[in-house]
Amino acid sequence: MHCRNCQHVLWNAPAPQPGAPRVCPECGTGYSVADYEFAPGKVEFHCPHCDQAYFGTSAKGHLEPSEFQCTACGGEVSMERCVLRPHGSMDSTQAMLEQPLPWLEGGNIFVRWWNMIGVGLKKSARVPAMIGNRDLFSESIGFLAFNTAISNIVTIMFGVGALVLAGVIAGGVGTGFTFGPGGWAATPGSTPHAIGLQLANFILIPVMMIAVSMLGALFASFAGAPHGLTFRRAFTIVSFASGGYALNLIPFCGGLLGLIFWAVGASTAIAAALPRGQATGPVILGLIGAMIGFVSTSAVAVALNFLLNM
Secondary structure: OEOOOOOOEOOOOOOOOOOOOEEOOOOOOEEOHHHOOEOOOOEEEEOOOOOOEEEOOOOOOOOOOOEEEOOOOOOEEEHHHOEEEEOOOOOHHHHEOOOOOHHHOOOOHHHHHHHHHHHHHHOHHHHHHHHOOOOOHHHHHHHHHHHHHHHOHHHHHHHHHHHHHHHHHHOOOOOOEEEEOOEEEEOOOOHHHHHHHHHOHHHHHHHHHHHHHHHHHHHHHHHHHHHOOOHHHHHHHHHHOHHHHHHHHOOOOHHHHHHHHHHHHHHHHHHHOOOOOOOHHHHHHHHHHHHHHHHHHHHHHHHHHHHHOO
16 A cells, blocks of 8 residues: 555554544655555554554455444444554565556557556556466566567667668669578678668567566565565566566667666555555665666677678
C-alpha cells in the first residue's frame, strides 16, 4: 500500500482526526482507503481508539460494514480512520489484491504491449502487486524479448536505411553477392552483409537485454532473498517494469533515455516488493549487476561484429 504520488509506504499510517482526510505523511497527498484493493482476510483494520484488529472480508478486502462500534471499547470504527497492517508476517505484496497485468490480458499483442509500457513508465511500483504470488518467469521473458525487439525497430531501420543509401551511392545495393555450395550469399564487408547484421539485431538485442536483466536480478536477489526476492521473482519484476525502454523508439537520444527510464522503473518496482528500509541493498546490487551485464554483453557484441566483418 503506497502513496500514488511519492510511493511512500502507507501501512501503519496513524489514524486521522475525526472529520480530517487521510494524507500521505511524506508528501501530503490525500488518499482514501477505499481506493486500494486488498486480498480478503489478509489486512488488519485496527480500531483508532483501542487498536482492536478487524479483517476486511469484502471482495476488495474492505471492512463490512465500513462503519460500526468497536466490540472491545465501544468507540466508533470507520474504515477511513483505521490503522492498516498486513496480517501476521505477510508482506505488503501478498496483502494487496492482485491487479490485472496487461501483458496477460486477452486481445491484440501490440495493445497489451502498449499498456505494459504505460505501467513501466507511470506505475512501476504496482508491478509486484500485479504479479502477486504467481510464477510468471517465462511470461516475463516473452514480454522483455518483445519489448526490446519492438523498441529497437527505429534504430535498426535507421541503420538499414543508411546502409542502403551508402550502397546505392557506392554502385548499387546488390553488390557483394557470391554463389557457392550453399547458394547465393552476401560476402563479408558488402552492403547486403551489413544489412543482414543490422536485421539480426531484432534477435541479438533481446537476447542481450535478457542476459543483462538476469544478471541484475541475480545480484538483487543476493540481498533480497531473506525478504522473498528470489532470482525468478526479481527477474519477473524487472522485466515487466521495462516499459521505459520503449523510449528507445525516439530517434537519436532514445537509447540513453530508454536505459535510464528502465533503470528507474525497475528500481522503483524492486523497492515496492520489499519491506520499507530493506530495498537499498537489492536495488544497488541489481543496478551494479545490470551494468556489469550490459558492459560484458556489449563487448561480446562488438567482438562478434568484428569477426563477422573480417
